[in-house]
Amino acid sequence: MCVFTALHWATISPLLLAIIIPFIYKYVRQIHTGWFVLILPVILFIYFIQFLPTVSNGDIISNSVPWVPSLGIHFNVYVDGLSLLFALLITGIGSLVVLYSIFYLSKIKEQLHKFYVYLLLFMGAMLGVVLSDNLIVLYTFWELTSLASALLISYWYTRKKSRDGAQKSMLITVFGGFSMLAGIIMLSIITDTFSIREMIAQADIIASSELFIPAMLFILLGAFTKSAQFPFHIWLPDAMEAPTPVSAYLHSATMVKAGIYLVARFTPIFGGAAEWFWIISTFGIVTLLWGSLSAVRQKDLKGILAFSTISQLGLIMTLLGLGSATLYFTDGQNVEIYLAAIVTAVFHLINHATFKGSLFMSAGIIDHETGTRDIRKLGGLMTIMPITFTMSLIGLAAMAGLPPFNGFLSKEMFFTSVLHATEFGIFNMETFGMLFPVIAWIASIFTFLYCAVMFFQTFTGKFEPSNFKKVVHEAPAGLLISPLVLASLVVIFGFFPNILSKSIIEPAVVSIAPMLADSAYLDVDIYMWHGFNTELMMTIGVVVLGTILFLLMNKWVKLSIYKKERDPFNRVYDGLLAGVSTGGRKLTDSYMKDNFRQYLIYIYSFIVLFLGYMMIHLDVIALFPEVYAPIAFHEVTLVVIMIAGAITVAVAKTRLTSLAALGSLGFAIAIFFVLFRAPDLALTQLVIETVSTLLFLLCFYHLPLFKETIDSKSSQIVNGIVATGIGVLVTVLAISAHNNRYFDSLVDFFVDASYEQAGGNNMVNVILVDFRGFDTLFEIAVLGIAAIGIYAMIKGSIKEEEL
Amino acid sequence: MFETILFVALITTSVSMLICLIRAIIGPTTSDRIVALDTFGITLIGFIGVIMILQETLAYTEVILVISILAFIGTVAMSKFIERGVIIDRH
Numbered sequence: 001m002c003v004f005t006a007l008h009w010a011t012i013s014p015l016l017l018a019i020i021i022p023f024i025y026k027y028v029r030q031i032h033t034g035w036f037v038l039i040l041p042v043i044l045f046i047y048f049i050q051f052l053p054t055v056s057n058g059d060i061i062s063n064s065v066p067w068v069p070s071l072g073i074h075f076n077v078y079v080d081g082l083s084l085l086f087a088l089l090i091t092g093i094g095s096l097v098v099l100y101s102i103f104y105l106s107k108i109k110e111q112l113h114k115f116y117v118y119l120l121l122f123m124g125a126m127l128g129v130v131l132s133d134n135l136i137v138l139y140t141f142w143e144l145t146s147l148a149s150a151l152l153i154s155y156w157y158t159r160k161k162s163r164d165g166a167q168k169s170m171l172i173t174v175f176g177g178f179s180m181l182a183g184i185i186m187l188s189i190i191t192d193t194f195s196i197r198e199m200i201a202q203a204d205i206i207a208s209s210e211l212f213i214p215a216m217l218f219i220l221l222g223a224f225t226k227s228a229q230f231p232f233h234i235w236l237p238d239a240m241e242a243p244t245p246v247s248a249y250l251h252s253a254t255m256v257k258a259g260i261y262l263v264a265r266f267t268p269i270f271g272g273a274a275e276w277f278w279i280i281s282t283f284g285i286v287t288l289l290w291g292s293l294s295a296v297r298q299k300d301l302k303g304i305l306a307f308s309t310i311s312q313l314g315l316i317m318t319l320l321g322l323g324s325a326t327l328y329f330t331d332g333q334n335v336e337i338y339l340a341a342i343v344t345a346v347f348h349l350i351n352h353a354t355f356k357g358s359l360f361m362s363a364g365i366i367d368h369e370t371g372t373r374d375i376r377k378l379g380g381l382m383t384i385m386p387i388t389f390t391m392s393l394i395g396l397a398a399m400a401g402l403p404p405f406n407g408f409l410s411k412e413m414f415f416t417s418v419l420h421a422t423e424f425g426i427f428n429m430e431t432f433g434m435l436f437p438v439i440a441w442i443a444s445i446f447t448f449l450y451c452a453v454m455f456f457q458t459f460t461g462k463f464e465p466s467n468f469k470k471v472v473h474e475a476p477a478g479l480l481i482s483p484l485v486l487a488s489l490v491v492i493f494g495f496f497p498n499i500l501s502k503s504i505i506e507p508a509v510v511s512i513a514p515m516l517a518d519s520a521y522l523d524v525d526i527y528m529w530h531g532f533n534t535e536l537m538m539t540i541g542v543v544v545l546g547t548i549l550f551l552l553m554n555k556w557v558k559l560s561i562y563k564k565e566r567d568p569f570n571r572v573y574d575g576l577l578a579g580v581s582t583g584g585r586k587l588t589d590s591y592m593k594d595n596f597r598q599y600l601i602y603i604y605s606f607i608v609l610f611l612g613y614m615m616i617h618l619d620v621i622a623l624f625p626e627v628y629a630p631i632a633f634h635e636v637t638l639v640v641i642m643i644a645g646a647i648t649v650a651v652a653k654t655r656l657t658s659l660a661a662l663g664s665l666g667f668a669i670a671i672f673f674v675l676f677r678a679p680d681l682a683l684t685q686l687v688i689e690t691v692s693t694l695l696f697l698l699c700f701y702h703l704p705l706f707k708e709t710i711d712s713k714s715s716q717i718v719n720g721i722v723a724t725g726i727g728v729l730v731t732v733l734a735i736s737a738h739n740n741r742y743f744d745s746l747v748d749f750f751v752d753a754s755y756e757q758a759g760g761n762n763m764v765n766v767i768l769v770d771f772r773g774f775d776t777l778f779e780i781a782v783l784g785i786a787a788i789g790i791y792a793m794i795k796g797s798i799k800e801e802e803l
Numbered sequence: 804m805f806e807t808i809l810f811v812a813l814i815t816t817s818v819s820m821l822i823c824l825i826r827a828i829i830g831p832t833t834s835d836r837i838v839a840l841d842t843f844g845i846t847l848i849g850f851i852g853v854i855m856i857l858q859e860t861l862a863y864t865e866v867i868l869v870i871s872i873l874a875f876i877g878t879v880a881m882s883k884f885i886e887r888g889v890i891i892d893r894h
Contacts (some may be wrong), residue, residue: 632813
């Protein structure tokens with residue numbers, strides 16, 4: 001079926017709209033371009049909503065269009081619970097972000113067409129990533145998201161920090177994307193397909209392959225770099241140089257979740273392996289802790305949010321890691337525990353997208369209305385910006401995990417999952433498993449702490465008008481709509497989490513753990529109140545300890561570690577980047593000496609070593625054959641003349657001497673042509689030798705005398721060794737080639753045919769102009785070019801002052 | 804017998820070429836070298852003539868002619884070079 005379905009058009013429609021946007025921008029200047037863009041994600045969102053009933057029933061929509069069928073690459077769109085969840089996030093938050101950006105970006109000052117082209121490019125790429133079933137297509141869209149993200153980060157490209165941030169995110173995510181490609185290719189080698197569904201069907205073949213672990217590691221590297229997992233998280237805080245709508249969209253809700261999507265998507269293939277379980281959950285929990293610790297030190301609103309995103313992504317990753325054990329036990333009572341982890345991951349994914357999006361937008365509003373994002377300057381905005389204050393309060397409370405918002409539910413469920421982790425009894429969980437709840441709990445305390453810091457530093461305290469360049473007031477209504485929608489979703493999902501559970505969470509969980517499709521355990525039900533249990537005690541502990549830490553803030557802000565904002569891993573990255581460029585330059589400088597002799601030595605040394613090695617390796621040296629032609633005395637004399645001439649050329653003190661020696665060498669060769677019965681060659685050789693000798697004479701007249709010594713002693717020795725090597729090599733090669741002759745030459749044909757077929761007695765000339773006339777034609781061309789070149793060099797020379 | 808004589812002639816001419824070459828290399832003045840090379844060319848003519856007899860062919864007659872022309876031209880050119888410093892005069 002070579003027909004594009006509506007789903008295909010939906011996937012690439014943002015890319016198509018991106019083509020038209022510059023024209024709209026150019027010709028319709030009075031209306032903000034964003035309004036035209038806004039239509040598309042809204043339509044797409046409505047379109048994708050329509051899939052909900054189908055997908056909730058457990059059905060799957062799949063359509064294929066061949067792209068490169070001979071290589072097995074098809075543009076397959078594939079909608080199941082997981083894809084639909086992401087598609088809804090992308091289009092839904094996309095609509096809100098576009099709406100927000102209409103009021104955020106000035107119609108007059110900003111280059112809107114660029115912004116919306118990049119944004120649509122990103123949206124289309126992201127839809128492609130989540131809807132593709134073919135891994136090569138997925139990879140194509142994956143790289144397109146990296147590209148679009150870098151373009152958006154460097155949107156204000158005149159700032160150095162923007163460019164650096166874009167470069168950093170590009171280098172890190174493309175590094176990961178490329179390694180992912182390697183993993184994809186390994187998987188396709190094992191399974192002979194690029195389709196994820198077909199790979200899942202062959203999961204046991206993959207599991208028994210020796211490429212299993214490498215493929216897993218490569219794909220995980222791609223997922224970890226994209227989703228800003230420890231230690232690849234360093235690009236995300238620097239990506240905060242992007243305009244705030246971009247940060248809200250890409251760096252909290254969509255792109256950074258592409259890695260999460262990938263891990264979830266590959267769980268049916270790799271899940272159940274101990275390596276997958278341990279790598280993902282360990283990296284996730286470390287990221288969670290590291291992100292929450294680093295976020296506390298930030299003084300910039302977006303900096304805090306960036307590290308908090310890292311931390312929350314680590315949380316989701318941990319849950320996916322723990323949940324992957326579901327595939328190890330497909331039956332039995334244990335399944336319930338692991339399944340809870342996957343449910344939590346999906347639930348928190350949605351929650352995080354809602355509250356983080358609204359928080360970024362609120363931070364953007366604060367930046368927009370006050371001119372600063374520095375929490376040390378901000379303060380007392382509660383009464384001045386009441387709506388922003390309310391939205392931030394909801395978002396931060398959800399992020400900190402306080403009731404009654406959705407973050408509370410997902411945090412409780414997260415605690416449940418990590419607490420049960422120790423009970424797994426597989427993969428040696430009983431030994432290190434204890435660390436999971438402890439680390440998760442500590443990280444939650446710090447999460448609470450930075451939420452509190454962000455909230456109280458921004459909205460409470462004394463309002464200092466002198467800190468701000470502008471007159472501070474509440475944002476216009478348009479700017480507030482999007483975060484308000486998201487914040488109300490936070491509340492709605494908090495109070496009625498089960499509107500999500502059947503419709504979207506369950507199908508998404510089935511996509512991650514397909515064998516549970518008909519299982520009785522799959523009954524997602526999220527309760528607001530789950531009784532007095534350990535999880536609740538842990539939350540109370542988090543609140544109490546977090547509050548104490550916040551109250552003691554005056555003490556620990558003086559610690560030097562609080563003042564260091566930048567992540568220490570940036571030093572590693574900077575060092576690597578600098579090391580690669582200086583190392584590369586040093587390496588190049590070490591051999592690119594701008595010296596022709598040096599390069600000749602490399603070339604000749606390589607020839608001697610390589611050919612010499614190959615000749616010894618293949619054992620082809622044959623110096624002593626049975627028969628040589630007899631050697632006459634006059635031939636020996638001629639050879640002596642040639643040797644004497646050659647040595648003279650090399651050691652002569654004046655140019656004229658070496659020229660005379662060279663001439664005699666040429667004449668001796670002509671005599672050899674005579675001796676070996678080649679009259680035409682002898683004739684040509686004589687004439688050419690004379691002409692070239694005369695040309696040398698012409699040149700020498702204009703040249704200065706020989707310098708006494710050109711090279712140092714040591715380089716002369718090196719030259720001598722290389723020259724001897726070449727001489728010996730060519731000699732041995734020629735003799736060996738002569739002695740290793742396997743086929744008769746074609747000479748008999750030419751002897752017979754030159755008169756009968758070509759009508760000439762002079763065989764050499766018949767070959768030159770008849771049998772192999774093409775060669776002659778182009779040698780004539782060479783001579784013509786040389787003549788024209790010489791004429792041009794003499795007549796057309798540019799004067800020195802013109803250069 | 805005839806062949807032996809031819810070989811003796813070849814050896815003699817080749818030795819004389821070698822001697823010419825030695826003169827061309829060590830020759831203290833440029834004129835010495837030019838004369839040596841001129842003689843070298845003339846000896847070469849004889850050498851090739853002997854080879855023609857030996858190989859029973861007429862294929863090298865042109866070679867002999869060309870050598871004689873070239874030896875003349877070459878000697879004239881080099882003489883002109885050491886006398887005036889140029890080979891082809893400009894008007």
